[in-house]
Amino acid sequence: MVLNNESAPLRTDYSFLLQTDTEHHLGTSPLTKLPIGLVTSYPIDYMHCVCLGVVRKLLNAWTEGPRSLTKLPSNSIKTISEHLLLLRRHIPTEINRKPRSLCELSRWKATEFRSFVLYLGPVVLKNVTNKAVFKNFLLLHSAISIFISSRHLEHIGSDTAGEFLKNFVQHCRQLYGQEFIVYNVHMLIHLKDDVNRYGPLDNISAFPYENYLNRLKRLIKSPKEPLQQIGKRLQEINFFDKKQISLLEYDCIMEHNNGPVPMQVKGASAQFKKITFKSFLLCVVSHKKADAYCMLRDKNILQISNIIKIEDIILLVCKRFLCYNSFYSYPISSSQLLINTIKNLSNDYELVPISNVAAKCLVLPLNDKEFVSFPLIHCLDT
Structure with missing residues (x-):
């Protein structure tokens, strides 16, 4: 599905309950009985929309598919891949996945796409892609860098980042064609509303939940009764956390x-x-x-x-x-x-x-x- 209109009237909690967009509704959702807004209470998750959605789609457009003005030649793909591998030893401990070659793009995780859009992309793409593609990527990089930081939101503002994303979507249509503006790309123009409502993107991101799943997995020591094991270990952790008197800064x-x-x-x-x-x-x-x-x-x-x-x-x-x-x-x-x-x-x-x-x-x-x-x-x- 391609979404062409970037200035259509926004769906609201009230209009959703009234089902004013008849083509959107197939019936009455049982969730309407809950005391929540069925539009505003469901923010966009940037892990799936941006990292696994738009950033991956961009990288695939540069490396795969039919030859076009935006597809990179094989020597440029090789240059970017070699550069990513050279940067592995410069990656700090907090970034737990080191960059991999574009040959392994299909196996990249969400954290790798996040590192690419926030840090690595501006370095490895500069002087390799054409200027239009690079500047288009910088619109996405700058907007997400602002939206993810309370410091940047305070000093620069969400309106600036929101304008960057509108320009990004419009430029994508010119660079990659109308068919590029799928759901994830279109949703970028709505990120500002969720940031204004809930704060920086990490407040509404799936990353903390995904990270905690790994911690839960490490609590399981045998295949027998895994849920009971997790419950007991979490109870022990909560007990010892309460006993802890103080934590040094x-x-x-x-x-x-x-x-x-x-x-x-x-x-x-x-x-x-x-x-x-x-x-x-x-x-x-x-x-x-x-x-x-x-x-x-x-x-x-x-x-x-x-x-x-x-x-x-x-x-x-x-x-x-x-x-x-x-x-x-x-x-x-x-x-x-x-x-x-x-x-x-x-x-x-x-x-x-x-x-x-x-x-x-x-x-x-x-x-x-x-x-x-x-x-x-x-x-x-x-």
Whole structure:
């Protein structure tokens, strides 16, 4: 089914109950007896609509089907695949699935499509696809980056992201043809309404439920009575959680004594390789480079060389990137999304209190001297 009209009157809870759209209704739903809105109480799930829907459809359009202006030549597909594989070692711990080749596209999971639209796509597509296709993708990337972050929604606004998605759908019709505007693509123009109603996309996403299924599976130790096993284990977990008196905001682990320790640090101090927060971890660059980048509250990007503790004070021993530029300028300056190209790492160490850290960063190489930094959106709002 192709949906052509992007300005049709919106279906409301009241019009649904009245069945004003006679072609939509086959009868009276028993759900009408519930005290809920049968339109507004069913938000769009971006895991299925965007990640498994639109992003996968775009990648399939570039790699499969008949030759067209938007289908990539085999050498471009190979270039993107090789680039994705090269980026595997730069992926931090919080992104649990490393990028795979486009040859394995049929086996990609929803989290891989999410990583592609939020972080990897702008890097691997630049200078490989034609400008129209790349700019069209940036409309989707920018809009979802805004909709998924309460920080971006506050500073940029849902109206801007909603306009990006309307333009994306219109441009898709021109680039990929009328038949491309299927249900998932059309639903993008309605995402803004659900975000305005429920907040950032992760509030109404299936990702937390999918992630928790894996946790439930690990509670099952034998094929006999699986539901009873899950029930008992959850009861035990809830009991011990209630007994827990307090949780530290962060915890330093993997103590060592290999430095570096700046000269201005005086007195006894402990050194650590990792520090864990509620939603992310940071570590020293010598242990795992992909987890060694963070953004401060003043928007500067740091590479962490050591973590030291003096009494109850946690300090990061860091080097700062000195040069910053926007990675792209359309449809919005990437700097507004805290995405920047960075280069010129300082030679000098500096001490930074852990309280100054605003977010962990994903830092991907562009060439030998230049990198692009993305704040991990899930920890940007914590």
